[in-house]
Amino acid sequence: SDAQLETVIYAGEAHSARLAGSWTVDETGDMVSAAPDDASDAVRFRRGFFLGDGTGAGKGRQSAGILLDNWCQGRRKALWISKSDKLLEDAQRDWSALGQERLLVTPLSRFAQGRDIPLTEGILFTTYATLRSEERGAKKSRVDQIVDWLGVDFDGVILFDESHAMANAAGGKGERGDTMASQQGRAGLRLQHKLPNARVVYVSATGATTVHNLAYAQRLGLWGREDFPFATRAEFVEAIEAGGVAAMEVLAHDLRALGLYTARSLSYDGVEYEMLEHALSPEQRGIYDAYAGAFAIIHNNLTAALEAANISGESGTLNRQAKSAARSAFESAKQRFFGHLLTSMKTPTLITSIDADLAAGHAAVIQIVSTGEALMERRLSEIPTDEWNDIRCDITPREYVLDYLAHSFPVQLYEPFTDSEGNLSSRPVTRDGQPVECREAVRRRDALIEKLASLPPVPGALDQIVQRFGTDLVAELTGRSRRIVRKGEGHSARLVVENRAGAANLTETQAFMDDEKRILIFSDAGGTGRSYHADLGAKNQRLRVHYLLEPGWKADAAIQGLGRTNRTNQAQPPLFRPVATDVKAEKRFLSTIARRLDTLGAITRGQRQTGGQGLFRPEDNLESPYARDALRQLYRRIYRGDLAGCSLGAFEDVTGLSLTDDNGLKDDLPPITTFLNRLLALTIDMQAVLFAGFEELLDQRIEGAIAAGVYDLGLETLRAESFRVTDAQVIYTHPGSGAETQLLSIAEKRRNTPTSLADALEWLDDPQARLLVNSRSGRAAVQVPATSHMLDDGTIERRLRLIRPLDASTVPAKVMEDTHWLEADRAAFTAAWTAELAEVPEFSEATLHIVAGLLLPIWKQLPQDETRVYRLQTDDGQRIIGRRVSPAWVATTLAADAPKLSAAQVHALVLEGKTVVRLSEGMELHRSRVMGANRIELSGFSEAAKDRLKADGFFSEIISWKLRLFCPTDADGVAILDRLLARCPVASLHDRGGC
Secondary structure, eight states: OHHHHHHHHHHHHHHTSBOSSEEEEOTTSOOEEEEOTTOTTOBOOBOOEEEOOOTTSOHHHHHHHHHHHHHHTTOOEEEEEESOGGGHHHHHHHHHTTTSOGGGEEEGGGSOTTSOOOOSSEEEEEEHHHHTOOOBTTBOOHHHHHHHHHOTTOOSEEEEETGGGGTTTTOEEETTEEEOOOHHHHHHHHHHHHOTTSEEEEEOSSOOSSGGGGGGOGGGOOSSSSSSSOSSHHHHHHHHHHTOHHHHHHHHHHHHHTTSEEOOOOOOTTOEEOOEEEOOOHHHHHHHHHHHHHHHHHHHHHHHHHHHTTSEETTEESOHHHHHHHHHHHHHHHHHHHHHHHHHHTHHHHHHHHHHHHHTTOEEEEEOSOOOHHHHHHHHHHSOGGGTTSOOSOOSTHHHHHHHHHHTSOOBOEEEEEOTTSOEEEEEOEETTEEOBOHHHHHHHHHHHHHHHTSOOOOOHHHHHHHHHOTTTEEEESSOSEEEEEESSGGGOEEEEEEOOTTHHHHHHHHHHTTSOSEEEEOGGGSSSOOOSOBTTSSOOSOEEEEEOOOOSOHHHHHHHHTTSSOSSBSSOOEEEEEEESOGGGHHHHHHHHHHHHHHHHHHHSOGGGTTTTSSOGGGOTTSHHHHHHHHHHHHHHHHTOSTTOOHHHHHHHHOOOOEETTEEOSSOOOHHHHHHHHHTSOHHHHHHHHHHHHHHHHHHHHHHHHTTOTTTTTTBOOOSEEEEEEEEEEEEOTTTOOEEEEEEEEEEEEOOOOOHHHHHHGGGSTTOEEEEETTTOOEEEEEEEEEEEOTTSOEEEEEEEEOSSOEEEEEGGGGGGSSEEEOOHHHHHHHHHHHHHHOOSEEEEEEEEEEESOGGGGGGSOSSOOOEEEEEOTTSOEEEEEEOOHHHHHHHHHSOOOOOOHHHHHHHHHHTSEEEEEGGGOEEEEEEETTEEEEEEESOOTTTHHHHHHHTOEEEEETTEEEEEEOSSTHHHHHHHHHHHHSOEEEEEEGGGO
């Protein structure tokens, strides 16, 4: 289509330019350093392009179009990297659809690691998992093997398909400290570094769920280059995060404006949503409650086992690392088990619904996350192969807990000891090199295993579906190499182990698309890049009923999965059916996805609401500020005994959470995620009590936010009765793309909502409140205490808050003595307040100043005290997103244009010694005298900018333990200043005497 062809044009245009600055790359390809332009080993990186169209919008065909465009220009070698080797078929299909020979797309797996690739031309297809293969003995790494084939001067296309697979390319901060960079992310960066001239294309519908995850997109030049003012990735991340979710929307807008990004999404018109809810039967409720009781016993026994094994004692924790590992293993086993249990329990309703779909002539597509393969493989390894033809053991989610008890329950004995600093600690006990087990902990573990083994097993969802409908009707697209299937009918039915071929996913997909199989079930292994929609070119054009049985934890994976059945070239859109139970704690799983969809939509589409395509509501996010506030209120109600059906003692017993210390209610209360996790292992009735109390408080907070007009707007959306643009001035034009930054003056008309007399008198509930009337003006105010303020000299300043009909202000208490405010009785106050209310106009007007349009290139030239990005909609429907600036900044910016001086003029001016030249980004040039000689010094530079400045030609000296940068005073200095002024233009000139 024309829209898809537009991508090919944009990519070609982006690839025609190089990123600013010169760099050196070390031999490993990991380290990149700034270098002078004339350095012998300096390289310049070619600009990249990001294809961020939504799932199903035809990114594969557009990718093939970019490759063909370069192929026709003589660049006959290319690299196509994707998430799975199963996507080779799709790549070949997209390439051949453009009239090319499909076998030109050749998998790298045909060539052993360490061997030369003999192809003279073609498209090499590989996966991220293969790409990360390191050097092994004499065998080169896969990255080096590819670089050798392409050549260091390679200027063809490298296509990073499903590029979000490199999301953790630079590591980062996790909830438990630093996280290591992923191997495949580092391999992707290494390839980009070693082939600076390559035409890089990133392709992903879910490019990043957080701005941290954009580390792999180095060729966009967002940091470390001269195109954007962020010297390092950390600086870029900090700036965008400080701007809020709206700043992430700016990121997407600006990249599109610069021609580096496209983010079109397929219309969801015609797609229907229908929730399928499964009400647990009385028998299922009994099973759930039995498992909840078992987990409560495990939790109590875990605590006792930790004490018996000397991991913790009366004085507290003796071995923090061992205790943390034991707790972590328990919590993860619990979450995994209850997630599987809920999925398994709602499968009967799903099966009934699928029966109805088949009867109606539809096709069912079921999306899951876990297949239980690892668990099945472990159990099968314990069963003799001659019994595989008649499996008689249960392989169900219960095995996760039994597996945890058998392998992760803390039974190793520890002995207390006093360390060199006198602290009581503990260490593992060994005998002849073997760990010694604690008898009490082993006894408790064995009793728990016996109790759990007696509880009824609930078969896994995947096995239930495959065994109920049979392999003749179900196409399974998962990563399983083996599965257990039912053979025979009635009394002769038996469960047997069936091996699956490596190409099973391809043949299963084809069988579904050819209408030989009417049901398709896929996991993450089949959830990216594949097409299961009612394709006009396929025999099976039935209505797809897409069941989201198990959403998992990853927002991007959930949305990728939903995009499998809604794609271009379809006969009809699908029907989406999320499957849920009436168990309150199941919202724990939907909550994480709902929370991550806002940033996913903001980064990938420039609009947060697009992340979930309307499938999840903002109130599904139980990790929002509203939910956190509601939880604190719930804790307070439990502490006071105000929650019917759950006392403080009962709550602490069943959840294992402590709300109190010696001083009463704790300041540091358990966070929302911990609360939701513990809720999973409670009985259904106790869940209902706690969740009802929590939801009531949450609804109250949300209703209050709706009444205040701020709900679901974020902090960034400005609201008023009217917004009109009264003036627009262009303050920056991007030299490459012509994209503009505008300074907008906006007339804001806001409805006045004065404080009523009744609300004002309510402040008298505070015993320190006073009613005041001004003896000079006759105005009224309510005086209440405000937080105190510590002055620079360390004294505490008491402050008061004056509440007026339209505003409130805070003043030092001692200032009040010198004012005309006098305490008044209720009658005088009422008369003055009422008279003021009568004079309040219906509307008040003000002028806003917003810098809109292209923001990132001039981000640092805008005021740094307020970095949040705001959005508003004018009366004529224009949507504006930008940074709000003060009238003082506007006056300074528009007062006079910055001096237009050449580098030679600046060089001479500074050497003369009478003038200080102020540059943008807070730097300045001035003359200094060092060791009896005049020098041109640059001050105000950041640590991150130092390397680039030295590469430009500035030299450094450490004088009095301070690093200082100087520009040569000879003719070379003019060229160096020229490079600096291109990045940081002159802002103003100041007389030396005034500095």
